[in-house]
Structures are given as C-alpha cells and as structure tokens.
Amino acid sequence: xxxxxxxxxxxxxxxxxxxxxxxxxxxxxxxxxxxxxxxxxxxxxxxxxxxxxxxxxxxxxxxxxxxxxxxxxxxxxxxxxxxxxxxxxxxxxxxxxxxxxxxxxxxxxxxxxxxxxxxxxxxxxxxxxxxxxxxxxxxxxxxxxxxxxxxxxxxxxxxxxxxxxxxxxxxxxxxxxxxxxxxxxxxxxxxxxxxxxxxxxxxxxxxxxxxxxxxxxxxxxxxxxxxxxxxxxxxxxxxxxxxxxxxxxxxxxxxxxxxxxxxxxxxxxxxxxxxxxxxxxxxxxxxxxxxxxxxxxxxxxxxxxxxxxxxxxxxxxxxxxxxxxxxxxxxxxxxxxxxxxxxxxxxxxxxxxxxxxxxxxxxxxxxxxxxxxxxxxxxxxxxxxxxxxxxxxxxxxxxxxxxxxxxxxxxxxxxxxxxxxxxxxxxxxxxxxxxxxxxxxxxxxxxxxxxxxxxxxxxxxxxxxxxxxxxxxxxxxxxxxxxxxxxxxxxxxxxxxxxxxxxxxxxxxxxxxxxxxxxxxxxxxxxxxxxxxxxxxxxxxxxxxxxxxxxxxxxxxxxxxxxxxxxxxxxxxxxxxxxxxxxxxxxxxxxxxxxxxxxxxxxxxxxxxxxxxxxxxxxxxxxxxxxxxxxxxxxxxxxxxxxxxxxxxxxxxxxxxxxxxxxxxxxxxxxxxxxxxxxxxxxxxxxxxxxxxxxxxxxxxxxxxxxxxxxxxxxxxxxxxxxxxxxxxxxxxxxxxxxxxxxxxxxxxxxxxxxxxxxxxxxxxxxxxxxxxxxxxxxxxxxxxxxxxxxxxxxxxxxxxxxxxxxxxxxxxxxxxxxxxxxxxxxxxxxxxxxxxxxxxxxxxxxxxxxxxxxxxxxxxxxxxxxxxxxxxxxxxxxxxxxxxxxxxxxxxxxxxxxxxxxxxxxxxxxxxxxxxxxxxxxxxx
Numbered sequence: 038x039x040x041x042x043x044x045x046x047x048x049x050x051x052x053x054x055x056x057x058x059x060x061x062x063x064x065x066x067x068x069x070x071x072x073x074x075x076x077x078x079x080x081x082x083x084x085x086x087x088x089x090x091x092x093x094x095x096x097x098x099x100x101x102x103x104x105x106x107x108x109x110x111x112x113x114x115x116x117x118x119x120x121x122x123x124x125x126x127x128x129x130x131x132x133x134x135x136x137x138x139x140x141x142x143x144x145x146x147x148x149x150x151x152x153x154x155x156x157x158x159x160x161x162x163x164x165x166x167x168x169x170x171x172x173x174x175x176x177x178x179x180x181x182x183x184x185x186x187x188x189x190x191x192x193x194x195x196x197x198x199x200x201x202x203x204x205x206x207x208x209x210x211x212x213x214x215x216x217x218x219x220x221x222x223x224x225x226x227x228x229x230x231x232x233x234x235x236x237x238x239x240x241x242x243x244x245x246x247x248x249x250x251x252x253x254x255x256x257x258x259x260x261x262x263x264x265x266x267x268x269x270x271x272x273x274x275x276x277x278x279x280x281x282x283x284x285x286x287x288x289x290x291x292x293x294x295x296x297x298x299x300x301x302x303x304x305x306x307x308x309x310x311x312x313x314x315x316x317x318x319x320x321x322x323x324x325x326x327x328x329x330x331x332x333x334x335x336x337x338x339x340x341x342x343x344x345x346x347x348x349x350x351x352x353x354x355x356x357x358x359x360x361x362x363x364x365x366x367x368x369x370x371x372x373x374x375x376x377x378x379x380x381x382x383x384x385x386x387x388x389x390x391x392x393x394x395x396x397x398x399x400x401x402x403x404x405x406x407x408x409x410x411x412x413x414x415x416x417x418x419x420x421x422x423x424x425x426x427x428x429x430x431x432x433x434x435x436x437x438x439x440x441x442x443x444x445x446x447x448x449x450x451x452x453x454x455x456x457x458x459x460x461x462x463x464x465x466x467x468x469x470x471x472x473x474x475x476x477x478x479x480x481x482x483x484x485x486x487x488x489x490x491x492x493x494x495x496x497x498x499x500x501x502x503x504x505x506x507x508x509x510x511x512x513x514x515x516x517x518x519x520x521x522x523x524x525x526x527x528x529x530x531x532x533x534x535x536x537x538x539x540x541x542x543x544x545x546x547x548x549x550x551x552x553x554x555x556x557x558x559x560x561x562x563x564x565x566x567x568x569x570x571x572x573x574x575x576x577x578x579x580x581x582x583x584x585x586x587x588x589x590x591x592x593x594x595x596x597x598x599x600x601x602x603x604x605x606x607x608x609x610x611x612x613x614x615x616x617x618x619x620x621x622x623x624x625x626x627x628x629x630x631x632x633x634x635x636x637x638x639x640x641x642x643x644x645x646x647x648x649x650x651x652x653x654x655x656x657x658x659x660x661x662x663x664x665x666x667x668x669x670x671x672x673x674x675x676x677x678x679x680x681x682x683x684x685x686x687x688x689x690x691x692x693x694x695x696x697x698x699x700x701x702x703x704x705x706x707x708x709x710x711x712x713x714x715x716x717x718x719x720x721x722x723x724x725x726x727x728x729x730x731x732x733x734x735x736x737x738x739x740x741x742x743x744x745x746x747x748x749x750x751x752x753x754x755x756x757x758x759x760x761x762x763x764x765x766x767x768x769x770x771x772x773x774x775x776x777x778x779x780x781x782x783x784x785x786x787x788x789x790x791x792x793x794x795x796x797x798x799x800x801x802x803x804x805x806x807x808x809x810x811x812x813x814x815x816x817x818x819x820x821x822x823x824x825x826x827x828x829x830x831x832x833x834x835x836x837x838x839x840x841x842x843x844x845x846x847x848x849x850x851x852x853x854x855x856x857x858x859x860x861x862x863x864x865x866x867x868x869x870x871x872x873x874x875x876x877x878x879x880x881x882x883x884x885x886x887x888x889x890x891x892x893x894x895x896x897x898x899x900x901x902x903x904x905x906x907x908x909x910x911x912x913x914x915x916x917x918x919x920x921x922x923x924x925x926x927x928x929x930x931x932x933x934x935x936x937x938x939x940x941x942x943x944x945x946x947x948x949x950x951x952x953x954x955x956x957x958x959x960x961x962x963x
Contacts, residue, residue: 052064052065053511055115055116056119062439063438066102066438069103070102073096073100073102073106073111074097077093077096077097077108082111085518085522086518086519086521086522087517087518087519087521087561088108088518089107089230089517089518089558089560090559090561091107091559092557094557095107095556095557096108098556099234099442099556099558101241101438101439103115103514104237104511104514104515105233105236105241105513105514106516106517107233107234107517107558108516108517109516109518109524110226110514110515110517110518110524111524113514113523113525114525114526114529116222116224116514117224117525117526117529120173120175120222121175121222121529121530121531124528124529124600126665126666126667130602131691132604133693133694133695134604134632134692135165135169135606135660136635137161137162137165137606137658138161139158139658140161142159143158145158145159145160146498146501146502146505147159147188147239147502147503147506148160148185150239150498150499150502150503151183151235151238151239151446151450152450152474153232153235154182154475154548155182155610156183156536157185157186158185159188159189160189162189162534163192163193165606166186166189166193166532167193167204167217167218169531169603169606170221170531170532171219172194172218172219172221173219174221174222175221175222175530175531176221176223176531176532176533177223177226177523177525177532177533177534177535177598177599178223178226178533178536179226179520179535179537179591180226180227180520180536180537180591181225181226181232181233181236182236182536183239184232184235184236184240184513184515186225186534186535187223187225187240187512187515188239188506190220190222190223190512190513191220191223191506191507191509191513193220193221194218194219194220194507195506195507195509201218204216220512221512222512222513222514223240223512224514224515224525225513225514225515225516226515226518226523228517228519228520228546229549229553230517230556230558230559230560231552231553231560233516234442234445234449235446236515237442237515238442238443238446240508240513240515241442241508242439243439243440243442243503243508244437244439245504248443248444249496249500251435251440251444252444252447252499252500255428255431255444256488256492256493256496258431259424259428259489260489263427266420266424267279267487267489268280268376269356270370270373271358271360272365277360278358278359278360279359279360279487279489280357280358280487281357281468281486281490282468282490283353283355283356283484284301284353284354284355284357284461284482284483284484285352285354285461285482285485286299286300286301286302286351286352286354286481287300287349287350287351287481287482288333288349288350288351289327289331289333290330290333291318291320291321292323292325292330292331293321293323294318294320294321294323296318296320297333298319298320298330299352299354300327300481300482301354301481302319303316303317303318303325304316310463311463311464312463327481333350334347334350334409335347337409339412341391341414342391342411342412346411346415347409348409349409351483353374354369356368356369377420380420380423383423385422386422386429387426388426388429388430389413389414389417389422389425389426389429390413390557391412392412392413392550394411394412394413394550396411405477405479408479410479413550413551413554417456417457418457418483418485420485421456424487424488425451428451428492429448429555431444432447433445445556447496448492449552450492450495451491452552452555453470453551453552454491455486455491456472456551457479457483458472458473458479459472459483459485460473460478460484461480461483461484462484468486468490469490469491477547517558518561519561519590520537520594521587521590521591521593521594522594523598525598527597528598528600529600530600530603531600531603532603532606533603533606534605534606535595535607536607536610537607537620545560546560546562547562580939581615581619581939581943584619585620585622585949585953586623588620588623589622589626589627589953592624592626592629593626593628595627595629596627596628596629596663600663601663601666601669602665602666603662605660605662605663606659606660607620607624607659607661608657609658609659615940615943617657618943618945619943619949621946622946622949622950622953624661625721625724625950626724626953626954627724629661629662629663630661630662630663630689630720630721631659631660631661631708632662632692632693633659633660633694633708634657634660634707635658662692664688665688668684668685668688672685677722677725677727677729677730679730679739682722682729682730682736683743685717686714686718686740686743686744687753689708689714689717689718690751690753690756693706693709695756695759695760695763696759696760696763696764698763702767702769702771703748703763703764703767704771705748705749705750705771705774706750706771707773709750709752710749710751711736712785714736714751715733715737716947718731719947719950720950723922723950728922728923732881732884733884734877734881734884735881738877738881741877748764748771749773749789750771773789777808777809778817779813779817779912780820780910780911780912781911781912781915783820783825784825786808787825788830788874790804791830791874792842793846795833795840795843795868795871795872796871797870797872798822798823798870801822801826814911814941814944815938815940816906816909816941817908817909817911817941818909818910820910826872828890829883830873830874831872831873831874831875832870832872834869835866835870839859839860839864839868840873841859842873843871843873847864847867847868851867891912891917892916892917892920894913895913895914895920896917898913898914898917898933899929899933901936903936905936905937905938906937906938909941911948914933914937914945914948918930918947921951922955925958927959928959931952931955931956931959934948934955
C-alpha cells in the first residue's frame with residue numbers, strides 16, 4: 038500500500054506554484070525543501086527574531102515549503118506579490134466596522150478536529166472576511182494559533198449552499214449588500230511551531246481517502262505489534278479482554294497510623310462513583326480527608342538521564358476493558374501486575390522526547406516538580422510511552438508527505454491524553470482527553486488510556502470532517518516566527534483578523550513545550566506576548582508593561598503591512614482593565630485608529646458598545662483601521678495645527694457607521710460621541726509625537742460649529758440625511774450607557790444628566806450617589822458633588838433672564854410654565870438654583886479656571902517626597918501629563934508616573950498613552 042501511495046503523489050499531475058511549473062506536487066515540494074535546506078545553513082537566516090529552536094532536519098521534517106515552514110517563511114513576500122494586488126490609493130473602498138459573535142461555530146466538526154488552547158471558530162470569522170474583503174484579497178493573521186482564519190478564508194469559497202443562504206438572508210435583513218463569495222488568500226503566522234503545524238494541516242490540501250486508509254493501517258499495525266500490552270483476563274479465567282483504560286491512584290499515608298492509603302480504593306463511593314469528602318483509614322479507622330493525607334514518594338532511577346527521581350507512588354486500581362461489545366471493570370490481578378512489570382523493562386522508544394523542562398522560566402514549575410517530573414518523558418507511564426513512541430514512528434515513516442503530516446496531526450492529539458495529565462473522572466462515560474486545559478496538572482487519579490480507545494473515534498471524526506471540507510491548493514502561506522517581524526512588503530495586506538494572547542490568561546510557549554518536544558522544534562519563548570510574574574528566573578518575568586511593548590511591536594508590524602484605509606479586527610478576551618488598556622495603547626501607538634469596540638450580550642444575542650475598561654466582562658471585538666495615505670501626507674505638510682485636528686475628525690467620521698439598530702431600536706454609536714472623538718484625536722497627535730492643538734472645550738466648540746449633531750452624536754453633513762431617515766422610523770432616540778468610575782466619567786454623567794434635565798443640587802444628589810458604585814477606581818479620590826458642579830457647570834441664581842437650556846426644559850415638562858417669557862417671575866422662581874451645562878464660550882472660561890487648579894494640584898504630586906501616592910485625582914494627573922507633553926518635558930511625566938501605583942497607571946488609557954510615549958522619546962533621545 039505504501040508504494041501505491043507514493044506513486045499516487047508523484048503522479049498527481051502538473052502543478053503551478055508562485056509562477057513556477059512542476060510535473061507534480063512532490064517535485065514542487067522537493068524543489069522548495071532543497072532551497073529551504075540551503076537557507077537553514079545560513080547563520081544570518083537563523084538570526085531572525087523569533088526563529089524557533091530546532092535542528093535543520095526537524096524543521097525540514099515539519100515544513101511543506103513554500104506554503105508552510107516551521108521557521109520564518111522566506112517566501113511570504115513572494116506569495117503576497119504574486120497573488121496580491123499593489124496598493125492603489127485611487128481604488129474606491131469603504132466599509133463600516135463589523136461586530137461578530139466569537140462563540141458561533143464551536144460545535145462544528147472542523148473546529149473540533151484539533152484542539153488548541155484558545156481559538157475563534159472559523160464560522161465566526163467568515164462574516165468579517167466577507168465584509169471587509171473581495172475574492173482574491175489577502176488576509177493576514179499574525180497570531181494564527183491553529184489557523185482558523187485560514188479555514189474561514191477557505192470557507193468563503195467552499196461554504197455549503199445552506200450556510201450561504203442563511204448568511205445572505207441575515208445581511209439582507211440588516212440592509213447590507215450580498216456578500217461576494219469566493220476564495221481569499223491568507224497568510225498565517227504564529228510564534229509556536231506546534232500551532233503552525235496544526236494550521237498547516239487545516240489549510241493545505243490532502244487526499245482524505247488516502248489518509249483514511251493510512252490511519253486505519255497505522256492502528257492495525259500497532260495492534261499487531263503491541264496489542265498484547267493491552268490484554269487482560271476476563272472473569273471466566275480464559276477469555277482475553279481489550280483494555281480501554283487503567284486507572285492509577287496515588288498512594289498516601291495516614292497521619293494517625295502511617296499506614297498506606299490508596300486514595301481511590303478508600304475514597305471512591307462504589308455506588309455513586311463520587312469521591313467522598315471523608316472516609317476511614319483501612320488500617321486504624323481514623324476519619325480522613327485528602328488534606329490530612331501525606332503523599333507517599335518513591336525513589337526511582339531514571340535510566341535515560343541517570344538521575345534518581347522522587348515520584349509519587351502510584352498503583353493500578355481499576356481496569357476497564359471490553360470483551361466483544363460488552364464493557365467490564367475489574368481490579369488488577371497478578372497477571373496484570375506482571376504484565377506492567379514486564380513492560381517497564383522495555384527500552385524507551387526512539388521518538389519519545391527526552392527534553393528537560395526549563396523550570397526557572399516557567400510559571401508551572403511548582404506543580405510539575407512536586408510530581409517528580411523534570412523531563413518530557415516523565416509524563417508517560419511505561420506502557421503509554423511505548424504506545425506513543427511507536428505511533429509517532431509509524432506516522433513519520435509514511436512516504437507521502439501530506440499524509441505523513443496529517444497522520445502526525447492525528448497522533449499528536451493523543452500526547453496529552455496518553456500522558457499522566459489525563460485525569461480519571463469516575464462519573465464520566467469517556468476518559469479520553471480529560472486533562473485540565475491551560476495548565477500542567479497531574480491529578481491524584483490518572484486514566485491510562487489505550488491508543489485505540491483514544492484515537493479510534495478521532496480517526497473516524499477526522500475523515501468525516503475533512504471529507505466535507507474543501508481545501509484549495511495554493512491559497513495559504515504559513516510562517517513560524519514573531520508577528521513583530523513579518524517578511525512581507527509594506528502595504529501588501531487587504532485585511533487583518535487576529536486573536537492575540539491576552540495578558541496572563543495562558544502561557545502558550547509552556548503549554549506547547551510538550552508537543553513541540555515531539556516535533557523537535559521549540560518556540561522562542563522569550564517573545565511570547567504574555568504577562569508572567571511568577572517565574573523563578575526574575576529576568577524571564579514579564580509585566581503588563583512588557584506585554585504592552587511586545588504587543589506594540591506586533592501592531593506596528595501589522596500597521597506597516599496593511600494597506601492604507603483598510604481594516605483590522607482584534608478579538609479580546611481578558612477581564613483585566615490594565616491588559617485592556619495596554620492593548621488599546623499598543624494599537625494606537627502603532628498608528629491604528631479604533632472605530633468600534635463591541636461586546637456580545639449573550640442573553641439578548643445582540644452587541645453593545647464598550648467605552649471603559651471597567652465594563653470589560655465578555656469577549657470583545659475591536660475594529661480599527663489604518664488611516665489612508667492622504668491623511669498622513671496632509672499631517673506631514675501641516676504639522677500639529679488645528680486644521681490637522683479637524684482633518685483627522687473629518688476622516689475618522691467617514692469610517693464610522695451612520696446608524697445601527699439593536700432589537701428594533703437605534704443604538705447609540707459610541708465613537709460618534711464628542712468626548713470619544715476628542716480622545717481619538719488626542720491619541721492621534723500623541724502617536725505622532727506632536728502637541729495637541731486644541732483643548733477639550735475648544736474641540737467641543739469646533740465640533741458644534743463644523744459638524745451637525747443628532748442625539749448626542751456627531752456626523753458629516755453628507756451622513757445626516759441617512760441618519761435622519763432611520764431616526765424618523767424609531768419611537769425613541771438612542772441612549773448612551775455611561776459607567777461612572779472616576780472624576781472624568783462623573784463629569785460626563787452630570788453633563789448628560791443636566792443637558793436633559795437642569796436640576797437643583799437636591800434633585801441631582803440622590804441620582805448622582807447611585808452612580809458612585811463598586812466600579813470606582815481604587816486610587817482615585819472621590820469628588821464632592823458640590824465641587825464638581827462648581828468647577829464644571831453654571832447655576833442660575835435668579836437674576837436676569839432664565840437661561841435658554843433651563844427655559845426649554847421647564848416649558849416642555851411643566852404645563853403651567855408653557856409659553857411664559859424668560860423674565861416671568863413664575864419661571865424665574867422655578868428655575869432658581871438649577872445647574873445647567875454652559876454654552877461653549879462660557880465652558881472654555883470654566884475649563885481654563887479648572888485646568889489651572891488641576892495643574893496646581895499636579896505640582897503637589899511632582900513635589901511629593903514619599904514612595905507612592907496612595908490617593909490622587911486622575912484629572913490632575915491627566916492635565917499635568919498633557920501640559921508636560923506640550924512642553925516636551927518627558928522627564929516630569931516619567932517622574933510622576935513612578936509615584937503612582939502601577940495598576941493605576943496601567944488601568945488608565947490616557948495616562949498610559951502619555952507615559953509610554955514619553956518613555957519612547959526619552960529612550961530615543963528626542
């Protein structure tokens with residue numbers, strides 16, 4: 038059969054690749070493997086940042102160039118140039134930001150074909166690719182993980198008719214034009230060779246029928262070779278059963294009598310199949326709990342390393358096996374124990390990796406060392422090591438390169454499930470792949486599964502899933518390396534979809550270490566963009582600041598390769614405000630402009646906009662764009678002027694949706710709020726190292742003069758008609774949801790409140806008090822309502838005409854006051870002592886007075902001699918940082934930043950932006 042498969046690949050027919058023609062795919066592969074082998078001999082090629090650790094042979098064995106390399110792909114630029122279209126500034130292109138449900142499709146067979154630590158389902162990504170791109174466009178994912186973005190791009194060409202119809206009907210309901218189906222090209226990159234190997238097998242075509250035959254033959258050959266290791270004698274004393282799994286339990290000692298206690302034997306309730314919280318000692322009867330027990334260790338010489346290990350004592354406690362179609366359980370007998378002892382004497386198979394865990398650089402170190410695990414082979418009991426080693430050897434021996442790779446794609450999924458990380462769950466029907474995700478956790482009870490029990494069903498599911506999934510040849514290029522150094526030309530990518538690592542959620546490099554050890558190619562872990570404050574090696578620890586800098590490098594590279602005017606979608610999954618702000622700061626410092634942040638309301642099935650870090654509770658979808666080249670060019674010509682500020686606003690408004698509906702009602706578009714527009718403008722100027730030319734009130738006044746406003750949102754003149762048309766069909770105006778967490782947001786809330794309802798202090802106070810809830814920032818001093826009103830608003834004292842804002846409110850809401858003149862005593866009496874929002878001219882005077890007071894307070898922070906400020910006003914810090922920035926006094930920003938707690942700095946997007954840019958300029962000598 039092997040000769041037949043080899044013949045089939047060689048005779049697959051002529052193929053074209055990057056403009057070159059080959060008689061068959063094997064010839065194409067051999068040609069590019071030879072070129073890659075030559076490149077691997079070049080020391081400069083291997084010096085690339087993010088280059089994985091591995092021998093030339095191991096890298097070549099994983100690779101399928103030019104489409105996939107287990108190192109930085111030297112053909113990415115050729116792929117982009119050959120299949121892509123050069124950037125054309127005159128090409129008409131306009132899209133609104135799109136929010137997607139990242140939970141859609143998690144039960145799809147393709148999604149489940151191979152697990153990975155985190156991944157967005159391809160069915161959730163398809164709508165984004167269809168929305169932002171045309172057939173033939175190039176999509177990039179620099180944190181590709183298992184390659185779902187590539188699968189989504191494939192799906193745009195091969196989606197079944199039912200899916201197409203459903204999506205087209207949904208878009209029609211939303212008033213969107215029909216999607217343009219067809220293949221997109223995709224470039225995938227990840228730092229991890231384990232990830233890119235999965236991505237390659239998801240996205241490179243192969244013969245499914247040939248894989249089905251090869252997979253069955255592999256399991257059959259393994260049966261013939263080591264089937265005897267998984268045999269046990271049935272209760273009749275003569276029939277042999279096939280072991281599905283053997284349960285091992287750690288052994289402890291009783292604190293009262295020091296007798297040995299097999300935990301599972303004594304703690305498991307046979308009837309309920311649940312572990313009891315308390316149970317008697319089998320020797321002295323003392324009442325025991327697991328916490329009271331002491332784990333028993335045994336000394337073992339590791340013949341591979343030559344070192345003596347202290348490992349937990351384990352005993353086989355239960356065997357689950359089948360005779361025919363019937364399943365049975367038994368306690369291991371003497372023959373079973375003799376069989377295990379015989380297997381333990383066998384030599385470790387060749388392909389079982391013996392790689393030492395770098396515990397000083399791992400946050401999982403204590404959990405692993407306590408179980409006597411120092412090297413990768415310690416994670417496998419002797420029989421499991423024999424099974425895994427032989428599975429790997431047989432898969433690697435297949436002559437067809439793509440079938441070989443896909444066999445490994447299947448076999449590597451047994452690595453975790455056949456290791457001691459596989460927990461035993463007494464109440465679970467299946468014991469397959471029951472390891473805890475995201476950690477190296479060795480439980481007290483381990484289910485040692487047979488390879489057929491683990492992989493038999495997986496083989497069938499893979500065949501079925503990929504038979505229905507059509508993979509196009511030459512559509513995907515995959516690279517292994519850092520997203521901060523992509524070998525791609527400037528302005529060569531049409532759209533970016535990315536799901537980057539988020540803070541300290543997962544240590545990707547550590548979790549991939551085990552699988553990569555089998556491949557012999559390891560992640561360059563120092564570039565893993567995570568927060569890690571637990572490593573024993575302090576030099577290897579990574580703070581939120583380190584994470585932000587790594588992400589900034591990656592987003593700068595994204596910015597470089599994306600075409601001007603095009604979009605990037607970022608999926609965010611972290612509830613920490615510091616990580617959220619770090620990510621936003623990294624994106625903005627790279628040059629991206631955020632146009633929408635949406636969270637899925639899972640109860641209502643709709644999206645809502647998110648404005649502050651304290652609101653981060655769900656998966657977020659961030660839409661950002663690279664400004665067109667015209668805006669950048671005009672900024673270089675005009676510099677940091679008011680006209681540049683209004684040019685930015687004019688451009689930014691074009692990228693925002695005009696109207697959005699949710700549950701039949703108009704939704705407030707957060708990015709059109711004047712305050713958010715000001716923040717985006719400030720970030721734009723800071724990113725360019727320029728002084729901000731307008732104060733907040735000057736900006737608000739300028740908006741009022743230059744742009745029409747509807748329902749608290751700013752529009753371009755040409756956008757208003759469309760909004761008014763949709764607004765006329767709705768009963769209510771959209772409302773913005775405000776989260777009060779600091780002085781600034783408290784002022785914003787009061788502004789919105791008083792615009793609608795000018796009120797007295799007594800009327801405002803109870804409403805305001807409700808807003809000062811649990812979301813208040815930890816180190817931010819809580820302002821007095823009276824002070825906020827005095828500094829930011831005006832109070833009508835009863836002299837002169839009633840201000841128009843108060844007059845409009847009273848005459849609308851009180852029947853007896855309608856039609857009265859502004860000087861009418863009855864109106865004056867009702868209006869007296871009401872606070873209201875000042876008009877722009879008076880507001881500028883108030884702002885200057887307030888800013889003066891804030892800068893005075895900032896000076897007290899600057900002269901503070903203690904170690905850390907425990908409480909402060911964020912508004913004073915923001916005013917001081919902005920003032921120092923305008924004077925290019927970067928040292929003052931850094932000095933004061935070092936006096937406030939790290940979390941306060943990291944959790945405030947505005948402070949973080951000033952501080953990070955000040956550091957950059959100090960380091961660059963600017």
